[in-house]
Amino acid sequence: MIVASLPSGRDGALVVVSxxxxxxxxxxxxxxxxxxxxxxxxxxxxxxxxxAGACVAPLPRARQFLDGSAYxxxxxxxxxxxxxxxxxxxxxxxxxxxxxxxxxxxxxxxVGKPAWGPDxxxxxxxxxxxxxxxxxxxxxxxxxxxxxxLNDVSLRGLIPxxxxxxxxxxxxxxxxxxxxxxxxxxxxxxxxxxxxxxxMCVDLNGQPFGRTRAGVDMTFGFPRLIAHAARTRxxxxxxxxxxxxxxNKLDGGPGRTVAxxxxxxxxxxxxxxxxxxxxxxxxxxxxxxxxxxxxWMEDREGRSLFGDIDQTVRTT
Amino acid sequence: MIVASLPSGRDGALVVVSxxxxxxxxxxxxxxxxxxxxxxxxxxxxxxxxxAGACVAPLPRARQFLDGSAYxxxxxxxxxxxxxxxxxxxxxxxxxxxxxxxxxxxxxxxVGKPAWGPDxxxxxxxxxxxxxxxxxxxxxxxxxxxxxxLNDVSLRGLIPxxxxxxxxxxxxxxxxxxxxxxxxxxxxxxxxxxxxxxxMCVDLNGQPFGRTRAGVDMTFGFPRLIAHAARTRxxxxxxxxxxxxxxNKLDGGPGRTVAxxxxxxxxxxxxxxxxxxxxxxxxxxxxxxxxxxxxWMEDREGRSLFGDIDQTVRTT
Numbered sequence: 001m002i003v004a005s006l007p008s009g010r011d012g013a014l015v016v017v018s019x020x021x022x023x024x025x026x027x028x029x030x031x032x033x034x035x036x037x038x039x040x041x042x043x044x045x046x047x048x049x050x051x052a053g054a055c056v057a058p059l060p061r062a063r064q065f066l067d068g069s070a071y072x073x074x075x076x077x078x079x080x081x082x083x084x085x086x087x088x089x090x091x092x093x094x095x096x097x098x099x100x101x102x103x104x105x106x107x108x109x110x111v112g113k114p115a116w117g118p119d120x121x122x123x124x125x126x127x128x129x130x131x132x133x134x135x136x137x138x139x140x141x142x143x144x145x146x147x148x149x150l151n152d153v154s155l156r157g158l159i160p161x162x163x164x165x166x167x168x169x170x171x172x173x174x175x176x177x178x179x180x181x182x183x184x185x186x187x188x189x190x191x192x193x194x195x196x197x198x199x200m201c202v203d204l205n206g207q208p209f210g211r212t213r214a215g216v217d218m219t220f221g222f223p224r225l226i227a228h229a230a231r232t233r234x235x236x237x238x239x240x241x242x243x244x245x246x247x248n249k250l251d252g253g254p255g256r257t258v259a260x261x262x263x264x265x266x267x268x269x270x271x272x273x274x275x276x277x278x279x280x281x282x283x284x285x286x287x288x289x290x291x292x293x294x295x296w297m298e299d300r301e302g303r304s305l306f307g308d309i310d311q312t313v314r315t316t
Numbered sequence: 317m318i319v320a321s322l323p324s325g326r327d328g329a330l331v332v333v334s335x336x337x338x339x340x341x342x343x344x345x346x347x348x349x350x351x352x353x354x355x356x357x358x359x360x361x362x363x364x365x366x367x368a369g370a371c372v373a374p375l376p377r378a379r380q381f382l383d384g385s386a387y388x389x390x391x392x393x394x395x396x397x398x399x400x401x402x403x404x405x406x407x408x409x410x411x412x413x414x415x416x417x418x419x420x421x422x423x424x425x426x427v428g429k430p431a432w433g434p435d436x437x438x439x440x441x442x443x444x445x446x447x448x449x450x451x452x453x454x455x456x457x458x459x460x461x462x463x464x465x466l467n468d469v470s471l472r473g474l475i476p477x478x479x480x481x482x483x484x485x486x487x488x489x490x491x492x493x494x495x496x497x498x499x500x501x502x503x504x505x506x507x508x509x510x511x512x513x514x515x516m517c518v519d520l521n522g523q524p525f526g527r528t529r530a531g532v533d534m535t536f537g538f539p540r541l542i543a544h545a546a547r548t549r550x551x552x553x554x555x556x557x558x559x560x561x562x563x564n565k566l567d568g569g570p571g572r573t574v575a576x577x578x579x580x581x582x583x584x585x586x587x588x589x590x591x592x593x594x595x596x597x598x599x600x601x602x603x604x605x606x607x608x609x610x611x612w613m614e615d616r617e618g619r620s621l622f623g624d625i626d627q628t629v630r631t632t
Binding site for chain 1: 377380382385403406412413416427446448480482483488490545548
């Protein structure tokens with residue numbers, strides 16, 4: 001099943017989208033949030049034409065957002081670039097933060113101050129049904145209702161000071177944006193129950209920036225991330241779990257840009273880390289006013305799975 | 317206005333409670349979450365008898381939970397007890413984390429493993445209406461809809477390892493519990509728009525543990541905390557902002573227990589810190605199976621403002 005949300009109130013109006021993405025039907029439950037609460041999705045009425053570009057986020061208000069860092073290569077590069085060792089436990093114990101559960105639509109502007117240093121982070125995300133506290137990975141896997149594509153917007157200029165306070169992200173992680181389509185696990189090419197074998201595509205100002213493989217180098221699959229989040233609390237239906245920035249560790253070393261024939265990166269910060277490791281200093285700037293980032297995912301046949309995130313930066 | 321929620325579905329059934337707490341009327345909006353979305357509360361039908369002991373949390377599913385550490389004395393004691401200096405910026409820049417937005421009812425058990433080291437943290441909390449990104453403190457003050465009483469349950473046995481990972485709390489902060497009554501600012505004795513002048517009362521296993529003054533030593537008032545949270549994001553109606561553990565800095569030094577004639581503490585951790593500073597090691601254990609914690613607030617006339625949080629610990 002492919003679902004999306006059209007603009008309507010705070011939670012959007014849930015529609016079930018046809019396989020060819022040309023038509024959609026509204027649902028009796030009203031919103032995806034209400035449908036997840038009810039555990040049912042009931043299309044009703046006639047199908048009308050569907051335009052992914054008119055959608056809000058599939059789930060504009062999640063119950064919780066818990067974002068993992070499952071591509072540990074990314075975390076290791078962050079540490080290396082600042083000369084710190086990554087604890088070896090990071091390969092066995094997921095890193096995760098509690099994030100802002102509000103999500104922007106796929107074409108929402110990224111707004112802020114130039115000094116905030118906005119960056120994108122292209123991630124896979126899942127929406128769960130109810131997950132009991134202490135759930136096993138099998139229970140967690142069975143609770144995955146939809147898979148989505150997320151831009152976890154990050155304000156790099158605010159992160160060092162905020163993280164140094166020791167309590168994680170608040171100001172440095174504003175609401176992210178979701179691609180228009182959410183797909184159930186049984187209707188998602190490349191999904192194996194734990195990971196999504198698909199290419200994470202990022203273009204920055206029309207130039208290829210990233211073509212990473214989401215199914216590779218993901219140290220922790222989604223069931224593990226969900227179980228980690230649910231260790232000491234139940235997760236209510238409508239909880240979003242993020243993968244963290246998709247990052248490939250190619251040939252055992254840091255990656256190469258797409259222009260150099262590599263997979264590139266799913267965030268600017270990682271390109272800057274590789275630049276720092278190779279030349280001693282970062283070269284690529286973070287996002288600036290007017291920059292445009294487009295993020296989508298392609299299956300092995302090159303079909304777009306979730307539609308486009310297409311955001312422009314407006315700093316004032 | 318005094319409101320509460322009776323058990324009904326996921327969000328509870330909103331009731332408006334009479335001043336003498338004996339009667340309540342249901343509301344057309346259904347739940348407090350829906351009423352905050354709508355910006356209206358419309359009592360309807362006849363008043364029926366009200367029992368605060370039958371209530372769920374006023375807001376079982378908040379939109380977001382952002383918890384400050386406004387009583388900086390508490391933070392300074394934490395640091396001192398582990399031999400670390402607190403950065404002086406902590407007196408001017410609020411410390412805040414993004415927490416679990418689900419809240420238990422006032423009589424819910426605190427469940428978990430003995431090794432998790434459960435503790436209570438008695439806090440004041442506010443519920444906001446919509447707050448625009450970049451809101452001023454005056455805008456933030458005007459957006460406060462209700463004031464509540466919160467037990468921010470903390471798992472001390474999990475905190476050191478989780479915070480050392482650098483991304484804040486997830487597993488170590490399970491859902492907290494809210495006292496049954498939420499009061500609008502215009503119907504709350506001791507509320508000055510920024511702080512609540514009332515006594516935070518904590519009994520542990522029937523013995524007085526804390527009698528701290530919430531209106532004293534709160535370095536950052538709620539409008540400042542809300543503005544901090546809203547710096548880079550809008551806050552949707554139904555966002556909960558916590559004060560952090562109420563803590564008094566009496567006579568310029570660490571506090572004394574209630575038995576010693578002092579104000580005591582609003583969490584066990586703080587008593588342990590004072591013990592560590594005074595004797596080199598903590599003495600008071602964290603919560604264990606069967607322990608019972610009761611938290612309430614009293615105005616200057618000794619009237620209970622929010623009803624009781626009364627939780628028993630069940631570790632297995």
